[in-house]
Amino acid sequence: MFGQLEHELELHVPASEAWDLFGTLAIGKVVEEEMPERFQKVELIEGDGGVGTILKLTFTPGLPGPTGLKEKFTKIDNEKHIKEVEVVEGGCLDLGFTLFRVRMEVIEKGKDSSIIKTTLEYEVKEEEAANVALASIQQLAEIVEVGKNYLNRNKDAKEVK
Known part of the structure; x- marks a missing residue:
């Protein structure tokens, strides 16, 4: 069973600034610092932020579900500002997702505005189809919101100088 979920959020920074955060390892550092209720640790296991990079995300103890996951950067297009990441160990893979x-x-919207479009694609084994309900864009939407707030704070700090 295949599914896809999408979320879009407008950012009040140029696409290049948004890409500097979301297209790199920087978003992992921001998530670890600003979402301790969800993420205990985000570790670089392999790579430098390019295709093939592997991160290990350890969830905060006490949360329901898996304790963590490893994800691999499978596509980075700096021209089109697209980054794809796949879970390669743990997380939903432990719950029947393949x-x-x-x-x-x-996406550039204007000189000082952009949109971040987040898409979640998943496949789950037929015998685990009940777990489809676990596929949610909510956590990704929260990560994007944290990134937006980070960008806004840094933009305000730059304007003050």
Whole structure:
């Protein structure tokens, strides 16, 4: 069973600034610092932020479900501002999913405005179809919101100088 969920959020920064956060390892650092209720640790296991990079995400103890996951950067297009990441170990893969892919695309809207479109694609084994309810865009939407707030704070700090 295949599914897809999408979320879009307008950012009040140029696409290049948004990409500097969402298209790199920087978003992992921001998530670890600003979402301790969800993420205990985000570790770089392999790579430098390019295709093939592997991150290990450890969830905060006490949360329901898996304790963590490893994700691999499978596509990075710096021209089109598209990054794709797939879960390669743990997370939803432990619950019968055979694919759990996140695509982040930063779309230029104007000189000082952009949109981040987040897409979640998943496949789940037929015998585990009941677990489809676990596929949610909510956590990704929260990560994007945290990123937006981070960008806004840094933009305000730059304007003050």
